[in-house]
Each structure stands twice: as structure tokens, then as C-alpha cells.
Amino acid sequence: MNTTIPIQLPTTVFSALRKTPDEFVREMRIAAAIKWYELGEISQGKAAEIAGLTRSEFISALSRYRVDFIQYYESELVEEMEDVD
Numbered sequence: 001m002n003t004t005i006p007i008q009l010p011t012t013v014f015s016a017l018r019k020t021p022d023e024f025v026r027e028m029r030i031a032a033a034i035k036w037y038e039l040g041e042i043s044q045g046k047a048a049e050i051a052g053l054t055r056s057e058f059i060s061a062l063s064r065y066r067v068d069f070i071q072y073y074e075s076e077l078v079e080e081m082e083d084v085d
Contacts, residue, residue: 026052030061038067 014024033051036042042050048058059069 031065033058034062034065034067037062038071040071044069 009024014021017024017027019027030051030053033042033047036050037044037047044058045055048055051058051061053061062069
């Protein structure tokens with residue numbers, strides 16, 4: 001099931017970004033999903049779902065936005081480094 005959320009934007013944003021309204025919405029979904037993933041708020045799978053992409057396509061989008069496809073938090077990295085010894 002999907003939910004439609006109306007968003008009002010000035011029509012000038014589409015010409016400024018050189019995107020049609022449909023292209024803009026698609027890119028906005030991808031950008032939001034990438035940012036939420038980068039912040040650690042959602043998993044990679046959920047981010048791909050929000051973006052409307054396959055997991056592979058989402059990983060490619062992460063590259064385009066220069067976001068690492070593997071997210072580590074400092075505490076996780078410290079824990080893994082302790083396990084190395």
C-alpha cells in the first residue's frame with residue numbers, strides 16, 4: 001500500500017534544476033533516502049525501498065552522491081578493531 005503526500009513547491013524549482021516535476025520527485029526520494037541512510041536512521045534495504053530503487057541501483061546512487069555504501073559508527077569500528085587481536 002502506498003500513501004500520497006502532496007507537497008507544494010514553486011514552479012521555478014523545476015526549471016532551476018532542469019527537471020520535470022516527475023524527475024524532481026524521483027530525485028527527491030533518492031536524495032532523502034540517501035541522507036537518512038547516511039545518518040544511520042534507516043537500513044540500506046529500507047532506503048532502497050523509499051528511493052524506489054533496487055538495492056543495486058541504490059548502491060550506485062550512493063556512489064553518485066559520494067556516500068559510502070557501508071556505514072560504520074565509531075563505536076562499531078572500535079568494537080571490530082578490538083576483535084582483530
